[in-house]
Amino acid sequence: MSCPRLKDWIGERFDLAGVAAAAGKKLVPVHGRDIWYYTGGIVLFLLAIQVLTGLVLAFYYIPYFEVAHKSVIDIVTKLNMGWFFRSLHHWGAQLAILVMFVHIFATLLLKSYRKPRELQWVSGFFLLGIFIFFGLSGYFLLWDERAFAAVRVATGGAGNLPFFGGWIRAFLRGGIDVTGETLTRFYAFHVSVLPLLTLAVLGFHLLLVLFHGMSVPLSQKWRNLRQVPFFPNVFYRDLMIWLVVLGVVVTLATLLPPDIAKKADPLAPPPEGVKPEWYFLFLFQTLKLFPGSLAGMNGETIAIVFIGLAILFLFLVPFFDKKSSLEERSPLFTVIGLAYLLYFVVMTIVGYLT
Amino acid sequence: MNRFLFILGFVLGPTHAALAEEKIALIPPSAYDRASIYLNLTLFWVALIVLIVLIRLKLREKERVQAMGRSKENDKIPMLE
Numbered sequence: 001m002s003c004p005r006l007k008d009w010i011g012e013r014f015d016l017a018g019v020a021a022a023a024g025k026k027l028v029p030v031h032g033r034d035i036w037y038y039t040g041g042i043v044l045f046l047l048a049i050q051v052l053t054g055l056v057l058a059f060y061y062i063p064y065f066e067v068a069h070k071s072v073i074d075i076v077t078k079l080n081m082g083w084f085f086r087s088l089h090h091w092g093a094q095l096a097i098l099v100m101f102v103h104i105f106a107t108l109l110l111k112s113y114r115k116p117r118e119l120q121w122v123s124g125f126f127l128l129g130i131f132i133f134f135g136l137s138g139y140f141l142l143w144d145e146r147a148f149a150a151v152r153v154a155t156g157g158a159g160n161l162p163f164f165g166g167w168i169r170a171f172l173r174g175g176i177d178v179t180g181e182t183l184t185r186f187y188a189f190h191v192s193v194l195p196l197l198t199l200a201v202l203g204f205h206l207l208l209v210l211f212h213g214m215s216v217p218l219s220q221k222w223r224n225l226r227q228v229p230f231f232p233n234v235f236y237r238d239l240m241i242w243l244v245v246l247g248v249v250v251t252l253a254t255l256l257p258p259d260i261a262k263k264a265d266p267l268a269p270p271p272e273g274v275k276p277e278w279y280f281l282f283l284f285q286t287l288k289l290f291p292g293s294l295a296g297m298n299g300e301t302i303a304i305v306f307i308g309l310a311i312l313f314l315f316l317v318p319f320f321d322k323k324s325s326l327e328e329r330s331p332l333f334t335v336i337g338l339a340y341l342l343y344f345v346v347m348t349i350v351g352y353l354t
Numbered sequence: 355m356n357r358f359l360f361i362l363g364f365v366l367g368p369t370h371a372a373l374a375e376e377k378i379a380l381i382p383p384s385a386y387d388r389a390s391i392y393l394n395l396t397l398f399w400v401a402l403i404v405l406i407v408l409i410r411l412k413l414r415e416k417e418r419v420q421a422m423g424r425s426k427e428n429d430k431i432p433m434l435e
């Protein structure tokens with residue numbers, strides 16, 4: 001089915017041939033580490049799934065604390081395929097954050113952040129933060145006791161930041177404690193503020209990817225690398241990987257639908273053994289390492305400052321790694337990257353098991 | 355005593371039932387619906403694999419044409435009768 005008249009009609013209004021020619025001219029290097037190029041595309045695909053399933057859920061979800069929990073139960077039990085869309089949205093989010101971490105750590109270890117791609121790293125880091133906040137705000141919309149406790153802990157932790165902590169906590173909660181106001185606020189973040197931010201930052205990130213092209217790792221830089229056009233070669237591989245990812249998400253959504261706990265009661269004590277989502281476990285475990293008070297100061301505040309500085313160092317790593325920016329090998333930053341990765345993985349596993 | 359326990363059970367029984375945690379069916383609970391879901395999942399994977407094979411074949415064809423030093427196969431080549 002070629003539809004030449006339709007093609008002509010569109011061609012007279014948009015330069016589709018020009019876009020196709022530009023995509024064909026865009027070359028992508030082929031080497032032993034090019035598998036990591038596809039992680040960015042996977043995140044993009046998962047984001048598309050999130051947008052579509054999120055739109056469907058938004059038609060039926062009621063963002064008011066007295067009925068929010070019941071509306072989720074109604075979506076799962078009364079709507080045709082409602083359980084599937086909710087489950088797909090849940091697993092899509094989990095995988096998007098997981099693949100985003102993989103993408104970030106691959107970029108870190110392959111030094112793809114080096115000059116002139118510093119802003120790509122910075123915008124990617126912002127996107128990770130946005131995705132994590134997407135996860136937290138979406139989890140809270142369920143308005144069950146576990147989500148309630150998790151958000152109380154997370155916003156309370158932010159409140160321990162020096163200087164602006166109290167203000168950030170009040171801004172996130174919409175008051176002094178987590179209440180129905182927080183739900184309204186998190187809903188606004190989840191469906192309007194964060195999607196707009198994502199669009200802006202993602203657009204900037206992709207523009208930079210188009211402008212600079214794919215980064216070649218230093219270990220492969222001096223080899224005579226073959227290059228293939230983005231379209232169709234890389235695009236077709238992207239498509240195949242996306243189909244596999246779609247299969248994985250659908251299978252997880254079907255076989256492991258996410259649980260719904262009891263409705264949140266702001267006056268009830270937090271349930272025993274409550275844990276945050278997996279991507280907060282390393283922070284949760286780090287907080288546990290610090291005593292209640294240290295040198296007369298609040299231990300949690302010191303822990304938050306320590307974690308904040310470690311994240312800030314990672315955020316600014318392209319500006320510290322001078323050797324990589326000169327296209328020289330920098331083993332120190334490889335070790336630092338591996339240490340970050342190891343810490344994240346070990347603490348997440350320990351947090352999950354304990 | 356027995357009468358007292360009977361009355362006590364009668365009074366507290368419904369309260370206990372109300373306190374019991376209601377289990378939410380996260381996927382349709384009937385066996386027929388579940389079988390249909392798993393069958394659809396299997397068919398979905400079959401369709402995905404077919405699509406992946408088709409894309410792979412198409413990609414290999416494109417790479418074959420590129421290896422000949424052309425960006426597109428000439429569709430005006432006369433066909434053998």
